[in-house]
Ligand SMILES: [Fe+2]
């Protein structure tokens with residue numbers, strides 16, 4: 001079963017119309033899609049906040065992941081759709097690189113790279129959303145938070161797995177070690193995305209993938225599309241590695257706060273399991289991801305060092321904006337979702 005997705009503008013509307021048909025029958029609509037995408041990009045949109053283009057990108061990646069939109073499997077490698085995706089990706093990457101200065105780079109040895117990434121993530125403003133959740137969030141806000149996170153977390157670890165065949169040696173072994181935990185180490189009920197589904201059900205939410213795509217803003221989609229772009233493009237393999245390292249390094253402490261917030265409102269272990277699991281697991285993952293994955297890759301491929309740092313900083317930057325969006329809304333007494341009533345009624 002896939003979720004129903006509502007278009008957010010002419011590009012996503014045309015894409016959904018294309019996908020309702022079969023590749024052989026849609027030449028006119030595909031041509032229109034290309035034209036509308038070029039038009040939209042010529043207006044210099046901010047990809048981090050552009051609802052129409054972010055939704056388009058999410059749906060296009062959904063053809064690769066599956067379970068996102070009902071469409072013929074043959075659409076995955078359709079040249080016109082790959083071209084459309086490439087046009088949006090290039091602009092998205094360009095804008096991210098413009099906004100994220102690399103700063104000084106460390107030496108390309110494993111210890112220096114790990115130390116640099118730990119320092120970057122440590123100076124990352126602190127977990128203010130996490131503190132709000134631990135101390136003040138209402139039950140409705142907790143549900144909203146879970147809805148926001150569901151876009152990535154119901155596919156947790158998948159965007160980084162695209163990098164496995166792109167790596168070799170120490171970095172590959174490290175990535176597989178982390179991912180094995182993310183996928184339950186042989187026990188399906190321990191797959192992190194499935195543990196998160198229990199959290200969703202415990203809050204009375206729909207755990208179907210994408211059930212809440214319509215409800216989240218562009219910046220939430222951007223967090224997931226960015227890591228998908230990094231994972232699905234070989235040229236960005238340094239960035240996806242840096243992204244995972246930063247993600248793991250900023251996970252353990254906030255997850256303790258999140259778990260406490262749910263416990264404060266009386267939720268049991270079934271709901272908090274996901275958060276409690278990450279307090280322990282990510283304290284280990286951050287070490288492997290920092291030294292062996294990111295550090296190991298930089299040692300073997302020093303030319304990828306700038307992109308490793310870029311990926312780490314992009315993770316902090318975009319997830320920081322997504323978190324700030326939620327916090328700003330709550331502090332103003334508003335909802336962080338596009339339409340509150342429809343989701344949490
Ligand atoms: Fe995880």
Ligand SMILES: [Fe+2]
Nearest residue numbers: 248281282285
């Ligand atoms: Fe992890």
